[in-house]
Amino acid sequence: MTMTKSPIITPQAAIRVRGLSKFFGPIDEGAIARTGPEFGTARDPLSGSIVAAWDVNFDVAAGEALGIVGESGSGKSTVLRCIAGDQPSSAGSVHLMCHDEGRTNVLDLSPAARRKLRIDQLSVVYQDPAEGLSLGVTAGGNIADPLTAAGWRNFEAIRVRARDLLDRTEVPLDRMDDIVRNFSGGMRQRVQIARALANNPPIVLLDEPTTGLDASIASGVLDLIRGLLEELDLAVVVVSHDFGVIEMLTQRCIVMQHGRVVEDALTDQLLEDPQHPYSQKLVTAARS
Amino acid sequence: MSSTVDEIAGPPQSVPFALLDEESKREIRRALLQAVCIPGFQVPFGSREMPVARGWGSGGLQISLAIVGVNDTIKVIDQGDDEGVNAVNLRRLITSSTGIEETSETDEATIVQSRHRIPEDAMTSDHILVLQVPVPEPLRGIERNMKELERMHAEGDYSKMWVSLYEDKVRNGVITQTTGYPCLVAQRYVMATTPIPRWDIPRLHQAEFLTLFGAGREKRVYAIPPFTDVEPLTFEDVPFEVEASNGAKCRLCGSEETFLVETPGSESRWSCSDTAWCRRKRTK
Numbered sequence: 001m002t003m004t005k006s007p008i009i010t011p012q013a014a015i016r017v018r019g020l021s022k023f024f025g026p027i028d029e030g031a032i033a034r035t036g037p038e039f040g041t042a043r044d045p046l047s048g049s050i051v052a053a054w055d056v057n058f059d060v061a062a063g064e065a066l067g068i069v070g071e072s073g074s075g076k077s078t079v080l081r082c083i084a085g086d087q088p089s090s091a092g093s094v095h096l097m098c099h100d101e102g103r104t105n106v107l108d109l110s111p112a113a114r115r116k117l118r119i120d121q122l123s124v125v126y127q128d129p130a131e132g133l134s135l136g137v138t139a140g141g142n143i144a145d146p147l148t149a150a151g152w153r154n155f156e157a158i159r160v161r162a163r164d165l166l167d168r169t170e171v172p173l174d175r176m177d178d179i180v181r182n183f184s185g186g187m188r189q190r191v192q193i194a195r196a197l198a199n200n201p202p203i204v205l206l207d208e209p210t211t212g213l214d215a216s217i218a219s220g221v222l223d224l225i226r227g228l229l230e231e232l233d234l235a236v237v238v239v240s241h242d243f244g245v246i247e248m249l250t251q252r253c254i255v256m257q258h259g260r261v262v263e264d265a266l267t268d269q270l271l272e273d274p275q276h277p278y279s280q281k282l283v284t285a286a287r288s
Numbered sequence: 289m290s291s292t293v294d295e296i297a298g299p300p301q302s303v304p305f306a307l308l309d310e311e312s313k314r315e316i317r318r319a320l321l322q323a324v325c326i327p328g329f330q331v332p333f334g335s336r337e338m339p340v341a342r343g344w345g346s347g348g349l350q351i352s353l354a355i356v357g358v359n360d361t362i363k364v365i366d367q368g369d370d371e372g373v374n375a376v377n378l379r380r381l382i383t384s385s386t387g388i389e390e391t392s393e394t395d396e397a398t399i400v401q402s403r404h405r406i407p408e409d410a411m412t413s414d415h416i417l418v419l420q421v422p423v424p425e426p427l428r429g430i431e432r433n434m435k436e437l438e439r440m441h442a443e444g445d446y447s448k449m450w451v452s453l454y455e456d457k458v459r460n461g462v463i464t465q466t467t468g469y470p471c472l473v474a475q476r477y478v479m480a481t482t483p484i485p486r487w488d489i490p491r492l493h494q495a496e497f498l499t500l501f502g503a504g505r506e507k508r509v510y511a512i513p514p515f516t517d518v519e520p521l522t523f524e525d526v527p528f529e530v531e532a533s534n535g536a537k538c539r540l541c542g543s544e545e546t547f548l549v550e551t552p553g554s555e556s557r558w559s560c561s562d563t564a565w566c567r568r569k570r571t572k
Contacts, residue, residue: 112443137451138455138458140458141458145448145451154523155454155523
């Protein structure tokens with residue numbers, strides 16, 4: 001596909017995703033044709049294979065947040081995990097401006113090289129803090145992890161950086177040396193965000209960051225995330241089934257159903273005037 | 289003078305030189321060669337059943353038996369003591385199956401097998417130090433998943449080890465780990481220096497002698513070749529410190545500059561851990 005050696009990514013796009021697909025089981029053209037929103041399933045009735053995501057395309061610029069909405073099983077988290085490297089993808093390309101000026105498809109990198117990206121290029125905040133944190137380690141220790149991975153070897157400097165981050169994410173500093181297992185859900189999520197920002201990554205992926213928190217706590221965490229997005233010029237992808245989250249954090253979003261993107265729109269537009277019947281259903285459900 | 293034991297044992301059978309059969313010794317030596325080539329890397333080997341229980345130095349014993357030759361002289365210490373029961377047993381096993389000389393003087397020995405200490409006397413390229421290791425995996429207490437451990441070593445991803453040092457310092461104000469302090473070997477692998485005390489760690493750095501580590505129960509050998517960098521993992525602003533005995537002296541020889549061990553009692557009494565060194569100092 002790349003005919004020239006010039007960067008295939010424009011300076012505006014921090015993340016460029018093209019044709020990203022993920023299958024479980026053997027897939028042929030027939031399986032693609034027999035699945036999707038028209039058929040009401042991501043599972044091919046003949047082979048039993050699953051088309052978890054097919055031909056997902058989007059760009060995200062620095063300072064921009066893109067939302068991925070859809071119900072459970074629509075493939076939105078799969079897309080995020082394929083970009084993060086938590087899951088191998090089946091096809092497509094992901095180019096990151098921060099890696100080799102966007103010339104390399106990071107999906108082709110070795111697992112080790114992809115893990116390296118996670119140190120200071122790309123962070124993920126998971127719905128379940130246990131996935132992004134070591135619960136038996138202190139809040140400060142959880143931040144020391146990415147810092148030491150990036151080569152920090154000065155104890156005091158690590159303490160100062162951890163303190164700054166926890167302060168920024170509104171974790172009481174007297175809890176810095178407590179293990180995260182003893183924290184409330186909202187506080188754990190704040191620690192996870194602090195850890196994700198430790199090495200100033202240009203890209204942050206948020207997977208249902210406030211799902212599972214009660215409403216008042218969730219709104220506090222959302223306010224925090226929004227403040228950070230405005231301040232830090234990050235390129236962000238937010239996966240959520242909750243339009244409240246998408247509305248608050250993102251400028252653009254894509255709607256996924258049964259592994260396919262059914263709509264791609266400005267967030268305001270989507271909420272005012274959804275085009276696809278599934279989007280209309282989602283928006284109506286969220287507004288009622 | 290025939291005893292019951294002799295009658296049960298039957299006529300004497302020929303025991304191979306150094307107890308192990310030649311193929312077994314070759315297998316251990318091949319593992320050791322690989323270990324020397326990749327300093328600090330744990331090499332699996334086919335740990336044999338030995339006439340000592342696993343956990344009693346069977347790994348070190350197998351290394352000594354695999355490398356010993358007719359012209360070698362062996363010194364075996366346990367916690368610095370040549371007369372420890374286990375040291376005596378292992379030394380007897382080695383000398384009786386090889387006919388080689390034994391000694392308690394480091395400079396007379398060519399192979400020094402040890403648990404928990406490096407002899408106080410300087411060793412040279414004429415020596416090989418064999419250490420008995422209970423837990424060869426430095427990340428054991430940090431990560432349980434074997435696949436993940438392999439990955440961490442392969443990628444040199446030791447951030448979890450650093451986090452554990454950070455946590456230790458935060459909780460206790462100092463880094464409390466004493467024996468088995470983790471070290472980075474030749475800028476590549478983190479290695480457990482178990483079971484020697486911190487006191488002996490600086491003596492491994494750029495040492496003239498070859499050190500071989502054997503873990504019989506865990507079926508691993510690893511090595512530090514001569515003149516290899518061995519750096520204890522420590523934060524820049526938290527200097528690595530060896531054990532301090534706060535001005536204590538050996539009650540026997542009066543030494544202050546050796547590694548001292550405390551005898552518990554109503555009044556604490558300190559003495560040299562290296563008994564051969566201490567004795568020589570007193571007789572001079």
